[in-house]
Amino acid sequence: MKNAKFFKIYRSSAGAGKTFTLAKEYIKLALQLDKFDEEFNPDYFQHILAVTFTNLATAEMKERILSQMLVFSKANSKLDDDMLKSIVNEFYGFGNEDPDPDVQKNKNEPELFKRIKERSKIVHQKILHGYSNFSVSTIDAFSQKVAQAFKRDLDFPFNFELVLDAQNLIEDAIYSLMDKLGREDQKELTHALTQFSIKMAEEDRSWNIVPNISDFGKALFDDSQRKVLEKLGVNQINNKELTITEFSEIANKLRVKIYDENQKIISDAYQAIVDSMRSNNVAFDDLSKHVGTGIQKLDKEINSIDLKLSKTMEKVMDSGDPSCLATKQNYKKMPAGYDAVYPTIQEQVSLIVETVKKTKLIRLVYDTIYLVATALVLQKELEEQKKEQGWIHISEIGDNINKIVEDAPMPYLYERLGEKYNHILIDEFQDTSKTQWHNLIPLVANALTEDEGHECLVVGDAKQSIYRWRGGKAEMLVELPKLPTAKGTALEEEEYVFEQQAQPLKLGKNYRSFPNIIEFNNSLYEFIRQDTNDDLLSKFYLGGEQEKHKKVGGQVRLTICQQSGSKGEVEEMNLSRIHQQILHLVNEEGYSFKDIAILVRNNSNGSKIAEYLVKEDVEVISSESLLVNSAPSIQFIVNMIRLLVRRADKMLFMEIIRFLYSHYKDIEANRWEQKNVSPTEIDGDTYIQLGDLIKECDQQKKFEELLKKEFDITFDLSVFRRKTLFDQTEFLVQTFSLFKRTTEQSYMMKFLGIMLAHTQKQGNSAQEFLSKWENLQQKEAISVPDNIDAVRILSIHKSKGLEFPVVLLPYADWSLTPMVKSRKWFAWEGNSVVPELSATNLPLQQFLEKTDFKEGYAEEVRDTYIDAINMLYVATTRAKKHLHIFTSKNRSSSTSITKLLLSFKDFALKQSNFDTNELKSTTIDNVLFEEYEFFSDDCINSSSKKEDVENKIKTIIHTDQSEYLRLKSGALELGEKEIHLEEIALAKNKGVIIHKAFEKIRFKEDIDEASNYLERKGLIEEQEVLEYKDAILKIISHPEVGSYFDKKSGYTVLNETEIISPRKEVMKASIIDRPDRLMYKGQEAVVIDYKTGNYNDQHEIQIKRYGTALKKMGFKQIKLILLYTENNEVHHVKY
Structure with missing residues (x-):
């Protein structure tokens, strides 16, 4: 070419x-x-x-x-x-x-x-x-x-597991941290987290520090902040790892700096002013009123001094004229005295202001020092967990x-x-x-x-x-x-x-929107581009005008709410105005509900709108309604699984009974054969009657009898427990005829997929699934059904790439500046305040413009502004035929999108070539709504109302897999030819459970934590914890193995660690062994393998293979021990 x-x-x-x-x-x-x-x-x-x-x-x-x-x-x-x-x-x-x-x-x-x-x-x-x-x-x-192709080059584990959801990693790490609190060997961690919690309470924020720790965890996976945090754990003075003790020392140093050193500087400076005035016979009453009080206001506790001086004091500092200290009359009486004290006042006030400014920054650092310490601990915990589990994010x-x-x-x-x-x-x-x-x-x-x-x-x-x-x-x-x-x-x-x-x-050509909407957006964003002082935003929007496609018409409206009533009243009237507009679009302009999308900045606004519209009988599809857990049938399934770990919970029994009562009433009345149905509501009297039934259910057996008596359902929890989680879900769907709830079928299919994926990766622990579900239930959602005529409510982020005939944009009043409570991690290497730290976490306050962080703060302000404009652009460009923007005048309008929209409206009204009309204002319960229309809509709505297509699944075919067990790869090679399914499924084989506990035990001191772990996982009852502690203690106290569980033994202990050996016959393949307990020091290695039942030749063959692998690794002295946990027998295998 x-x-x-x-x-x-x-x-x-x-x-x-x-x-x-x-x-x-x-x-x-x-x-x-x-x-x-x-x-x-x-x-x-x-x-x-x-x-x-x-x-x-x-x-x-x-x-x-x-x-x-x-x-x-x-x-x-x-x-x-x-x-x-x-x-x-x-x-x-x-x-x-x-x-x-x-x-x-x-x-x-x-x-x-x-x-x-x-x-x-x-x-x-x-x-x-x-x-x-x-x-x-x-x-x-x-x-x-x-990464899969070059895992060795990238220094990844051989069998790494890819993790897509950072939140799961963060929650696991936080759970592990919380679990360590109060332990004798974790006093420093406990102190740090306690101090951080107290600091939160002092600031009238929740003492619950978990959300704050979680926010830091998210920063570790944030591309823009991760680089800043890389060196957080390294002392920048000696290049060694920072400890929590050092953070406590830093906190003490900062406290001394604030309340002792800097407070003394201010007190001395104020005293110098007083001494100078006294020696020159100038009293405070001789000074002008605002100068005298201005100086006296500096005689306070350092954190109470206002950084901003009054205009009179600023004049004193900048004018260079001593006469500004007093009235003309007073100055003429003793000019020499005023001339003498003026330099002292200038110098000392300047020193006080500068010291207060530095102190404010130090205070901000001090207030978050334990957050930084906690962040560092979380960072280490995350790394340990990822390394232990072979996880890579x-x-x-x-x-x-x-x-x-x-x-x-x-x-x-x-x-x-x-x-x-x-x-x-x-x-x-x-x-x-x-x-x-x-x-x-x-x-x-x-x-x-x-x-x-x-x-x-x-x-x-x-x-x-x-x-x-x-x-x-x-x-x-x-x-x-x-x-x-x-x-x-x-x-x-x-x-x-x-x-x-x-x-x-x-x-440059817009194939989506009608010409009037394109013209509106071209004009609006060119107006914003010319109005801005930001060069980067100007580059983004330069030349962004779009050509129109071969269509005619389109309509844009702007509604401005004049906020004159209480916040609650104005909110209610805003929602009423949105509802009125939807009805107008459907009844007067011929649109279907499904043609209309309401775009919101955050889910809380979406929830308010959805709740109001549902109350007014408008069918709605929102982010919340698409969540899998929003379906009552899914809540029922999860509650039934909760029965496995909450064995006598009457509140849980009540939730289940309430669902079943409503569910069978609906089936009896064939309600699910009708369109757009919702479950039957339970009235107060029925609720009381159901509560009376539950009163007698103080154990699960009685609850099973209640199900049989009231609903003719035979449900045996002991049989249910034996099934896999996936089979349990299928069993519930089939047994309780859940698929007859036709509007929830897609939710059930999605949930079955979630359950299958979970069991394949995480296993069949009900406790573990429920723990993961706490996070998943806020994320997992179904796709939007095409056959429902309903208004869609979704976030602006999720609308990106989509288009709708009609777009309503309420709450178009978001801030152009960083939110009041938002924070950011700043790089801080080489600082003189806390030279040990490479980074710190600070609130995004305007004060930062006067500190070392002015560049980082300015960048954040710029990026927030661009984000706000881009968010508006995405929202206003989703509409094909009709765009309606709702905004509100309030006290913060000067720093919000509202300011831009109002300015543009005024600009458009003055343009002769811009078809802008002020429509008749509307008043709803004393709340005034101004209406403006940009261009007249001269296009014909071609929207056609399609008949709903029903796709109903009559039933679900359930094949019970509880009698089948898939052995993990290599299980037969390890001699595990016999596995007792019932013992594992019921988790009642004591030997199996103790084996599980030993995975958590390195030394004798770990017994308490290991026993508690069994109870948390639902493997044993709370009342069984002491019994298992005693059983484990008895095993590791055996005279032939007791020394191996002593911290003083000097062994490095590795539990469930993989040994990878090449096969002779196939060089590319490998044998992966996993000894229960491997200990080593110097040239000596000891393997202890825990076994249930009695001695078996295969056990000896298996442990000898471990020995062969260790010999090839260079160990000279190798001991192999089989420890039978049920009868407490020890077999030493000669090697």
Whole structure:
């Protein structure tokens, strides 16, 4: 091609067809239209890597590519498909600024069409048959593949488990921390957490520190903050690990600095003023009123002194004129005295103000020092847990790859991948983090310079960057082809390649919205761009005006609530106004409820709207209603599982009985055969009657009898307990006819999938599942059902990429500045206040502008402002036909989106070419609503109300798997040929349970914790704890093994640690052994294997293999011991 440039940079806007463009470019590359048939490689799609931001986007992209190829393969000779027409035009260079004349000269459209059709059919089949080579995935999924292939190079465990949800890791670590509190060997940790809790209470915040610790845990997985925290645990003075004791010393030092040293500086400074005035015969009464009181206000406890001086005092400090200390009359009486004290007042007041300023920063650091200490402990706990469990969080993969790619121009890690992928296509580039982009740069650069160059592209819209909290850096898109974030790394040299190959392109036409909505958004964001002083935001929105598509009309309305009543009254009237507008859209303008989407900034606002609309009989689908746990049938299933660990809980019995009463009433009345039904509500009298039934249920047996008597249900908890969690769920669905609840079927199917995934990974502990469910129930949701005519309520974040005929945007009044209670971790290396620390956590207060953190604070203020504008942009560009924005005037309007909307409204009213009308104001219960309309809607609503399509599942087929047991890989090799299912399922085999306890025991001192662990896991009853403690103590007190459980023995103890040995017959495979207890010191190794039942030859064969492996590892003296926990026998195996 003539002067071809291969790095396409598509800068897009909302509704401009980003997915369309990426799919089109992929298909063009896969079909190799510039190749003759003899050169065409139908497997070439394997050399294309397309990365997206989310799993949903990945699925959409794959579906789009395959469906378009299928369309092409069946197309007739007419170019009636938009993508097909676009591909043909681009191939011949129509629309290009510099088309290749040779290509246009030899134009043969029928031949090209035939090539597209034939190759689409072939490649479509090839992709389906080689789907694993269809490389369209998220960046994280691609990184995971790299990690699996290069786990040794990346220093990952051999059998690591990838963790996607950081919250699970955080909760496990916090649980472990809380479990250590109060222990004799954890006094420092207990002190630190206690002090932090007290500090929270002193600030009128909840003394419950778990949420605060959890917030720090999230920062550890945050791309933007993780780097700041890397050195947190290292003392910056001596480069050694910081201990909690040192944090206590730092806290004491800061306390002395605040209340002793700095307080003395202020007291001395104030006294110097008093002494100077006394020696010069100037009394406070001689000073002007505001000067005298201004100075006296400085004679306080340091934390009570106001940093901001009065205007009179500022004049005293800045004027250089002693006469400003007093009235003209007083000054004339003794000018020499005022002249003498003036320098002292200036100097000492300046010293006081500067000291108070420094002290305020020290106080902020002091107030959070125990949070920093706690954060450090959590960080260590997380690392220990990940190492012990072999867990790797998805963010670590990117970080570890990044450390390699930033050190080498073409890292060896990517050499093989560079050979495989000729084309790299990146979607949603504005949401890509610095780490993710840096990890892809070598691949992109390699592709651009390979042979004659291979085409690569990025697609993105900086205006839709709303995932900064995930590390997204939209400025990278704005700066391309430059690579400012790569400065100082090996990647910097690739900037030249990118600049040489760059082909900037714009996707400027909006195919989604009607023209009036496009015109409104063009004007609004150009107004904001010109109004802002922020250069980065201006770059984001520069040239963002969109072309209109061939449509007519569209309507935009702005409602402004004048907040004159109480907060509750105004809230109620706002909700009423939203409800009125929905009814108007449906009854007067012909829309369906399903055409309407309400977008909110946070879930709490969404919940309020949903609750109000449901009360007014408007069908709603919201984030909460889509949660799996919102279905009563799922709550019932979980409650039945809770019976396994809460054995005599009358409140739980009551919840179950209430559900069953309502459930069977609904089945009897065939309510589930009707449309849009909700469960029967229980009246007060019935509730009391049910409560009376529960009073007698003081044990589970009586509860089982109640189920039989009232509902004719035979339910035996002992049988139920023997089933796996998945089988328990299926059993409940079938036994209690839950699938007759047709509106909840999708929730049950989703829950069955969740349960299956959990049991495959985590096992069948009810206690463990319930613990995980506490977190999962707030996240797991079903997809939106297409067949329900209901108003959708969703967050602006979740609306990204979606479109709706009608969009209502209530609560468009969010802040443009950081929230009052928001905090941030700041790098602080080389500071003079606490030189030991490399970072600290501070509230985002304006005061920081006057401190060492002014740059970090200014960056946060700028980013918050951009986030707020981008959030508005995403929300206002979802609408196709109708957009209605609701905002409120209040005291904080000057620092919120409201200010921008009101300013734009005033601007629009003055523009002769802007069709803006002030509509009749509405008053609802003394709350005034001003209404404005931008453009008149001259389009006809073509929305058609579709009949609901019912997809009901009549029943669920349940196959009880409780009698089957899958052995783990290698179990037979380990001699475990006989496994008593009932003993394990019921967890009543004492030997099995004790074996479980020994996993937690390294020394004799661990017995208490191990026994409590059994009770927490639901393996034993609370009253059995003491019994098991005694049994374990008896075993480890055996004279032949007792010394091995003594801390003073000097052994390093490893429980359940893997020993990996190569097989002789298959060199690539390995044998993985896991001794129960391995101890070593020097050249000596001791293995203790715990066994239930009696001695078996297979036990000896198994433990001897451990010995062989240890010998190969270099141990000279090896002892092998079989310890039978049921009869307390010890067998020494000769080796």
